[in-house]
């Protein structure tokens with residue numbers, strides 16, 4: 054811009070400006086003026102009616118009636134204007150890596166008003182973050198991304214899928230991989246201790262790696278070891294998270310906090326008490342949560358005991374052939390099925406864990422119905438499905454109580470996440486569901502709480518640079534939605550339907566949603582965490 058201006062001789066300035074267009078710097082107008090909306094700026098401040106001005110990729114004004122002329126004026130009367138939502142836990146990479154540019158634009162999320170998604174969660178994030186960020190910059194993505202280096206990816210790279218502790222030399226290699234991920238921009242270390250092979254790790258191993266993240270300013274995020282009564286139990290598992298934070302020397306963030314299964318229903322109160330006590334003692338503990346009563350996981354992870362998955366899915370499928378082992382596997386699978394509420398609470402997802410929807414007769418049906426249809430025991434149906442899907446069958450599992458969900462949602466340290474991935478409506482409809490059901494219908498939280506816990510508070514927890522608030526000089530991730538029509542359209546049997554009610558969404562100043570429709574823009578950026586000076590060599 055400056056260059057073209059400099060090349061213009063003074064006498065020819067008018068012509069040059071006309072040729073180069075407004076971008077030549079002659080136009081003093083702002084790019085976008087969002088006029089007269091009810092503004093929630095991401096903080097706890099009271100909303101007010103006013104204007105927001107965007108110039109380039111930044112917010113340049115927020116306040117009562119703006120007097121700057123703008124190239125584009127959006128009438129936001131009757132609308133809510135807020136920062137773009139931040140989704141702290143997603144599996145959005147299958148869209149962001151799609152061949153199709155319109156998928157990479159990530160409309161599933163932008164049509165909910167989400168401008169930033171977190172990746173690499175549950176311990177899955179690659180240590181090779183530089184390559185990942187470069188790839189996303191090159192191919193173009195619709196939302197900003199924040200990413201973790203994952204304990205699972207690190208452990209798998211060093212130890213494979215085996216159930217044993219690392220040797221000292223192996224631990225050093227694990228540490229080096231965590232350090233690499235942190236130095237390449239990871240926000241912290243994510244873990245999914247519930248899942249094999251991460252479940253094979255003892256707490257000490259995790260603490261040793263968490264310290265590598267800690268010295269580089271990272272956070273520890275976890276899909277904790279047990280949200281139910283699978284192994285050590287929900288309470289001991291929560292204590293383990295707190296211990297990792299304390300001994301690792303870093304903030305901890307519990308992902309998709311819940312009390313999973315009848316055995317632990319009502320335990321939200323105890324979990325909250327534990328977290329409150331830790332916070333009162335000065336520990337930095339927060340959580341994210343999705344507003345759904347059903348989780349989404351693998352059929353294998355939900356039902357098959359971890360010891361039977363030692364060595365990976367192929368090894369598990371081989372054990373299914375072993376008449377010596379099968380009785381014990383069946384007993385434990387039956388216990389796990391009961392823990393989740395029985396075959397009538399397990400809906401076999403229309404998409405599998407790989408994101409594909411290969412044709413299988415059982416997809417979109419409850420396990421109980423499939424068993425009835427096949428005239429077999431639900432366990433045999435589950436085993437047959439695991440075989441047919443190569444272990445990749447994904448399930449929607451109704452295992453959360455409304456009371457626990459609401460209890461966690463109201464906490465001052467809980468922010469919104471979708472955990473969205475193929476086959477569950479949360480990928481398309483989390484934020485509008487939280488608003489439509491828990492703000493408007495049930496009044497569990499109010500609009501201000503919903504917005505703050507989906508924007509500014511999330512940005513504070515992760516120390517995101519100039520995101521999450523509408524402030525001059527901050528990046529222009531700006532959402533305009535209609536409080537009358539903002540609602541989900543996806544449901545459990547039709548999980549892939551875009552939400553409605555978002556009028557405009559700007560990501561870095563570029564419209565990702567315009568007049569209620571996705572634009573296909575790919576203005577999202579990787580948001581690498583900058584480690585403290587001297588912590589990376």
Ligand SMILES: [Zn+2]
Pocket residue numbers: 175245276308309472
């Ligand atoms: Zn998870």
